[in-house]
Amino acid sequence: MAGTSLEEIVMACQGASLSNLEDPESSIQVTGVPLDSRAVTQRDLFACVIGVHDDGHQYADEAVRKGACALLVERKLEHAIPQILVPNVREALGPASSVIHGEPSKKLKVIGVTGTAGKSTTVQVLADVLERCGTTADVLGTLTGDYTTPEAPELQRSLAKIRDENKEWACLEVSSHALEFDRVKGVDFEATVFTNLSPEHLDFHEDMEAYFQAKRRLFDFECPVAVVAVSDAWGKRLASELRGIGHEGLVVVDPQLIGNPKLTRSGSSFVWRGQEIETPFLGAFNLMNLLVAAETLRALGWQQEVIVEGLTHVSPVKGRMEPVTVPNSDLVVIVDYSHKPEALKEALRAVRGLCDRRLWVVFGAGGDRDPSKRPLMGAIATQLADEIIVTSDNPRSEVPIEIANEIAEGVGSSGTPYRIVLDRGEAIDTAITEAQPGDLVLIAGKGHETYQIVGEQRLPFDDAAVSRDALMRRRESNIP
Known part of the structure; x- marks a missing residue:
């Protein structure tokens, strides 16, 4: 990996400044930005993240001993190596990781899906239908890793891998934790999608309002398409707020678009915009997931006939009904x-x-x-x-x-x-x-x-x- 200069990283991070660069001509090349000092290797920029229990600045000594070439900090430390000073290391981590990996989302079309339920099924259906539409796609989420949305360095590394495999689309699950911790900063989205909201993670979020506000942050990204399912009061509120600020790419997905639903042990069928879709998916809630995926693809310009053909042949998601x-x-x-x-x-x-x-x-x-x-x-x-x-x-x-x-x-x-x-x-x-x-x-x-x-x-x-x-x-x- 060729690496990225400290100056390029500074330019990518809002409010950043660089110090301790003794020889501006030396052009240190960074290849990684770990949060864990134990994982630091040569040519890494160690990110001194301030967490709930730990302050990463306390581990800078260990990172330097392990070969870190620079530090990403919120306060100047007593180290001679270069330091990039930023207002918030977590907020800077996404843009820094993105530029280190060659800004992969700028070469991809990324769909981000958030909500309490249905994220895994929706992103998998989106990717499968896109593949059947003749393009290439991959998924990042619960089914592919230990976390719904990994920390920014791993996320950007995964997006870079999808880019390097010459795929065109990345379908990404976005958790409320990821939004709260700015893990998806530095990602360019083609579409953002909201499925639903119900009580979850209230040990982390103060209450449902805080939980909603975390999910709401996905729609603060500049993005041409915003798809919102209005199957609950939270979805209706989000759609109303986006409509209120004049979001031109807003697509409201009403459950009433599911026509003549039929549910059996072997699968389901429903009518979408005049065309019948037969699917092996079980359960009425999965019809909503399929509808959200269909409306997203339609908003992105795919023809209805192609979407219907794709949905008919999509396989159920492992471990989901x-x-x-x-x-x-x-x-x-x-x-x-x-x-x-x-x-x-x-x-x-x-x-x-x-x-x-x-x-x-x-x-x-x-x-x-x-x-x-x-x-x-x-x-x-x-x-x-x-x-x-x-x-x-x-x-x-x-x-x-x-x-x-x-x-x-x-x-x-x-x-x-x-x-x-x-x-x-x-x-x-x-x-x-x-x-x-x-x-x-x-x-x-x-x-x-x-x-x-x-x-x-x-x-x-x-x-x-x-x-x-x-x-x-x-x-x-x-x-x-």
Whole structure:
């Protein structure tokens, strides 16, 4: 990698100044901008980010010892190496990372999707349909990394990789954390998209208003197209605000554009702007995700016939309302990523309509995450399921039984049968073993994830694989 001069980085960062450059002719070339001093290598610009618990300026000594060629700082430090002084290191990190990687988003067409639910499905559908439209696209988000939206250096590096693979489009999930921490600064967007908003991350955001304002920041970017789904009050408010400031590229996506919806165990169909679309996606909420993707592509200039053809052939997203099957099974099992109250409600509503007899749900709640949602999820399960098994779901540093008991508080004295089975594998096996022919079992919470986080360990665990094994044991036990 050739590298980028300190002067170029200064020009990219608003309000930046450069000091300690003894020889202006030396032209130091920077190849990376890590936040972690332990990851610093030669020719790196170490970013002294001030975080919630740590101040990166305290780790500058270690970064210099490891070979940092310069420091990105908010206050001048007692080091002889060059320092780029900025008002806010986090705000500067995106533009700095972008210029170091050759401003990849200027060579790409980037679609950013934010919202509480539907981001992963929407970006995957967008990318798949774009590929079927004859162009090239890739996805960055929950399905491709550990974080919905990575820190700016990794994000820009990933965009550069997509650019270097000669792809034209990048479809990017944008989380509220990413917007709050300026991770997408330095990204040029072709379109920004809002799916919906419901309570989530309230352990991080002060309240729903603060959560909305974080999501709202995506629409502060100069961007030709802004797509807003108005399926809830927050979407309607955002559309009204964007209309109020005269956003010329505003596209409002009304759920009423979904005509004649039909939902079955094998998929769904609906009419969009006069044309019928048949899809293997399950659930009414997925029709909204498909509609948002379709309206986004239409706003970007794609012909309706091409979009419809693409949507008809798009495959379901792994871990999103994913049926788990084995030959000759007498039971329907579905794995879904629904780990938030509203998502669990939508998933249960969707599968209720596909269930001949009793509806089982196996779910938990993540540790070290917003605890207020736990009893809400218990109450939702009580309202919509017939049999409830509460289990563990990435307990992290918390005690699993304490999380389960908080969920159980929401079940209360409703009379809905429930039990706590902390071993997730055992919980899935119990539901699949005890369910009767014609029942449906929803395994909720982990979806595509192939691990369980216990303490600081990431242990192998795959809901779909565990469910498939349980179905095979069930089938074999029923063979005379």
